[in-house]
Amino acid sequence: MSSVLTSERSPVMDAPKLGLPVTIITGFLGSGKTTLLNHILTNQQGLKTAVLVNEFGEIGIDNELIVATEDDMVELSNGCICCTINNDLLEAVYKVLERPEQVDYLIVETTGLADPLPVALTFLGTELRDLTRLDSIITLVDAENFSVDLFNSQAAENQIAYGDIIVLNKTDLVDVADLDLLEIKIRDIKEGARILRAVQGQLPLSLLLSVGLFESDQYFQPKEAAAAQETHHHDHDHHRDHDHEVEQHADCDHDHGHCVHDHDHHHPSNHLENDGFTSVSFQSQKPLAIRKFQHFLDKQLPSNVFRAKGILWFEESPKRHIFHLSGKRFSLEDDAWKGQPNNQLVLIGQNLDHEQLLSQLQHCVCQPSQSRGQGFGK
Ligand SMILES: Nc1nc2c(ncn2[C@@H]2O[C@H](COP(=O)(O)OP(=O)(O)OP(=O)(O)O)[C@@H](O)[C@H]2O)c(=O)[nH]1
Secondary structure, rough: OOOOOOOOOHHHHHHOOOOOOEEEEEEEEOOHHHHHHHHHHHOOOOOOOOEEEEOOOOOHHHHHHHHOHHEEEEEEOOOOOOOHHHHHHHHHHHHHOOOOOOOEEEEEEOOOOOOOHHHHHHHHHHOOOHEEEEEOOOOOOOOOOOOEEEEHHHHHHHHHHOOOOOEEEEEHOOOOOHHHHHHHHHHOOOOOOEEOOOOOOOOOHHHOOOOOOHHHHHOOOHHHHHHHHHOOOOHHHHHHHHHOOOOOOOOEHHOOEEOOOOOOOOOOOOHHHHOOOOEEEEOOOOOOOOHHHHHHHHHHHHOOEEEEEEEEEEOOOOOOEEEEOOEEEEEEEEEEEOOOEEEEEEEEEEOOOOHHHHHHHHHHOOOOOOOOOOOOOO
């Protein structure tokens, strides 16, 4: 898949070429990255923006949730962007740069479990350094679910530590005194952090894009960038032939998006495995019974499922339901089906019992009946 948004060219981009500006959007699971991305894509004017999205989970839900059409974005394959698919990222960026229609801006949305540092190094430590300009790393923080121990996740801590802009999001769910305390905790991790408070990521775009806040000298010494280049060496000839193979590591479980090798730089080794996060993907061509699914949520869903998202089909409803769970809070929005209804759900958490969760979800499935589509309660 490839991608470019179609809108008018910006006169700014006719200025001397400084490289394609790149913004990395990171932040823990469910913090509001896709919401912020949609806000940017909906409100930007005069920019052709390409979007690279990476998801943790075997099925990609974000491509259904991002306002750009499929053509507008590249979905990077399953796995963690900072880890197993780093070469995919490199390849995808080159494809964006090679598009006949010039792209003005690139936004990379990482998974909630990615360490942004290796992602940034991809832009600094390879040939991309001369072709792109890393503008900033924006880190979303879920004001309601932010945990002091950051879920024992080194990646989550690095998201704060390397964020040029910290968007304290979901401020509608927390009172002001708690927000003030949260800011203090964030500043403990990152002194002098630039923190912006937001609801649904609604911030003026002038505070988010082309801000030029990324200070490479501060974090990235030439030897680190060189190390990244060595680790993620990109073969230009391969690239031109578009037959570049993803580098396989003997100790990586690529099928499950887990990478346990140690990179040659600040990337924490074993981060997904150490953090214990795994994902369960459930799909069904038959509808769910709403009461059974409700029972699953209320009585069976274990608290170690931290994040869930899905497109759901209920027997009792003609609508397409977008399901989100972040922490303890879940939401169900509806819109119309564009194609054949089906169910796609990803659950993400620590130390999950995959078999049990899949069997419980399978138990929610029912056969489509005559009354289908008449609405809940019929
Ligand atoms: N109340 C409230 N909900 C929000 C806000 N921002 C986002 N949400 C909701 O939080 C849920 C997760 O938002 P996403 O934007 O999908 O989060 P994400 O960081 O992209 O999630 P992952 O990619 O799965 O890590 C969705 O249900 C959003 O509607 C906010 O400011 N307030």
